[in-house]
Amino acid sequence: MSKTPAKTLQSLTREEVAKHSKSGDLWIIIDTYVFDLSKFARLHPGGPGVLLDDDVAGKDATTVFFALHRHEVLLKPQYQRLKIGQIKDEKPKIRTPKPDDLSRVPYAEPQWLQPAFKSPYYNDSHRRLQKAMRKFITEVVAPDGQMCEENGKRPSKHVLDAMAANGMNRIRMGPGEHLHGRNLMDGAVKGEEFDYFHELVVNQELALVGGRGYIDGCQGHMVIGLPPIMNYAKEPLRTKIMDEVLDGHKLMVLAITEAFAGSDVAGLRCTATKKEDGSGWVINGTKKWITGGTNADYFSVGARTGKHLTMFLVPRTEGVETKQIKTSYGQTAGTAYVTFDNVFVPNENMIGPENDGLRVILANFNHERFMISCQTVRYARKAVEECLLWASQRQVNGKPLLAQPVIRQKIASMIHKTEAAQALLETTCYQMCNMGYKEQSKHLAGPIAFLKLNSTKILAEVADDATMIFGGRGLTKTGMGRFVEQIGRTRKFDAILGGAEEVLADLGVRQAMKFMPADQRL
Template sequence: MSAQPATQKKTFTRDEVAKHNKKGDLWIIIDSEVYNVSKFSELHPGGENVFYDEEVAGQEATETFFGLHVREVLEKPQYKRLIVGNIQGEQPKLKADPAGSPSRVPYAEPSWLSQSYYTPYYNDSHRRLQREWRKYVDEEIRDIALRCEANGKRPDVELVKKLGANGINAMRMGPGKHLHGRKLFADIKGEEFDYFHELIITQELVRCAVRGFGDGLNGGMVIGLPPIMNFGSKELKEEIIEPVLAGDKFICLAVSEAFAGSDVMGLRTYAKKSDDGSHYIVNGTKKWITNGTFADYFTTAVKTDEGFAVLCIPRSVGGVETTQIKTSYSTTAGTAYVTFDNCKVPAKYLVGEDGAGIPVILSNFNHERWVMCCSTIRASRAICEQLMLWINQRKVFGKPLSSQAVVRQKLAALISQCEAAQTWLENVTYQMCKMSYKEQALHLAGQIALLKSWSTRVSHEVADNGVQIMGGRGLTKTGMGKFVEEFHRTYKFDAVLGGSEEVLADLGIRQALRFMPENARL
């Protein structure tokens, strides 16, 4: 029987397919679908000889394929065109679930997403948001994320504007009056929006598995806009908030310096107030500033004659220079070294009061660190899903990798830590929903600091053991281990940004010691 054109689909028996097993007339079977690879075999990146193995040519090649390739390869148009028919009486068993569907891999989802478990935290609006936002991320964002991660370019401005029009940018700022009466994604009411809604938005976005893009997609807004919203004057709010939420303008937080990372009190950028009080002259530098390369506004911590202050410095005032910093994740995050050279900043851009900048800065940290916990914990779980898939389909020494007790033990430890981290996160999130902003600062600063410090330790274990389980693929930027490689290369950002692990662990204990009762004795 001669090879059928790719456009002509029909059914075949396995005996019929087996006859097409030589050069120029070569078919294989993958998940009951018959592929004519006669010409493709010559172009195969892995060489054509793999097709002429007696267990592949004209034979069932599903196990061989999934031992070497990810599912998305089969979804590409150029490979779908190779399908000439199906095996008679058989149906595909390995088709991907529809976009937006919950994963059915055990432990791939937080337990609240499973139909078999119950939760006191999530209601119908949370579930509706999760379903619709996942579908949107999978269909509208994921391809852009992968492209930007590869080419290092900032996320598409049009995408940011779409998110603004859908209310997502505003929702990423957390609950508050800024959401009341606003049209929000998935028809969520602004008055009902809580931190669990925000947690869902953050955790679903992380599933794209592109750390640099995640920061590039308005990461600067999430940490740079709250000081304006909470402490800015009416004039400042009117100028900045809505244009940033719409995606017309971009903002970042500029605190860290080469001289002062976690040591905020050691910053050196100095703002000299004019004699008439109309403006400040700012000189200094900032380093590792997320979104700094393309930001229009810099929410900047400075020293003044009064102590510390926060200025929202527009790039348009002049004297602001930004240079891209190349990091171990892609340049899509727009990480920058920022220089302020005699910037003349009108006094109206003062955020809060001169001399009272430290409370403005510190009030921002709890939310920033909590958001990072949401991301880190969900990203670690996503890697565990990859590992579960891998050990289930990879064969070593003639047996599935899952048959190795040492591998099961490694994965058991990782999954246990991810489950514990999510549970702690949800408890803290519930407290945030019940506490005022002031109460959160008093009671949760230590909890969130400890959670962030511990969750990045979890991510360390996931990254390290993930590479060990994936082997060489876990060090390769393409193919089956690409998400593990990306995670291993970038997970350390969360262990440093927003306060290093050691500093936050110390903060957690110092906060606890403040509440030690006087009569506490062994």
């Protein structure tokens, strides 16, 4: 099948373009390219009058266009078809990034990705993984994410299949034997060398999708639902479920939170009663705000067994019902209210020892909070990039918005907070790389609690400043401020999920109290 030949553009002068400035015969110039809007004008969302303005019709409308539209608009096929020519002897000034390009906007990338800076934490494998992730996110995940954010549908099957095929599901679970011998991101990194900095890279690149709810719906629930199986389930159940989920055949979620028990895990009311014949358990109760629950095949469920808790693997079977909960970050995450009505599970579906569920539940909180912190800090950095771009191209009284001292002060505040948050994230990650699981549980529960607390509080402040810089556009789900609007609307999810800020603050201090020396005084 032959390819459609590239469109030949006319070589035109600005004087020739200026002759086409009326209704039915309307040309404009954007970055040296000439667009014929004669027929499009009546379809323009803002009405034809906007295009017939004296500063637009037949003129160079580059400044006007970029005050109203993102660069990506020009790249859409329906607008590329309107391109008819280019100004003679002039070259475009605005560059279209490649899918794996790094941003050249100051502070848009962490220091380790900037040519002038060095880092002791990252090596060539981290850089290869980042490049492969950026390309995959840009070409495959982000377009689907933006579409699903608008229509509220679950992530598309082709994206989930691609994530399973290139090993992305596996690397999101962190370092471990489940990665050994695997082809990860087309060979970007070997499973045996994968560490927490690789995972940090993965999560920060995922944040660039620009859809907080989509990321959770796009197997974010697997990252917190599968660890109980990986770490505590018995064989052959462990291998069966891991392969089904990591290879993309089944979706898995964590079902702990209830209407009467959120951070108070010990207060769970869902029950599991042992059958008299000893063949298994019957589970009754409800779970609420379960991310991905509407689409789940498996549920990692915490249930009360007498005075204690026990974890169970519950498949979607008779007696399991889910109902979607509408949240402020949209429907694509599949947040659900889950009902268990006399659901039978066999003994082999018990995760960990009987009555030891609380330990199983708490064991994965460090990893979940680390994952959330990685993405949260990247959202803040994305807000910095968006504000620097917007403030440099937005004209107010003939000058860019960046000429205003108050705007520079806001951006300065955003930058120094984001850089500090990244530094704390990286030093905590380094400790994780140099501690075993038990050491992490003993020494890092408090620091990781503070890491997440710091990350979400900084994101709140950065998001608020970004909204004020974008003004009304920062409250609009489409157009120039869509990323800023999305960050501002969804930032509270990270402040609550994995442990609310106040709970983590208290946890961090209580952990510190365990190490207070008895022989020290002021």
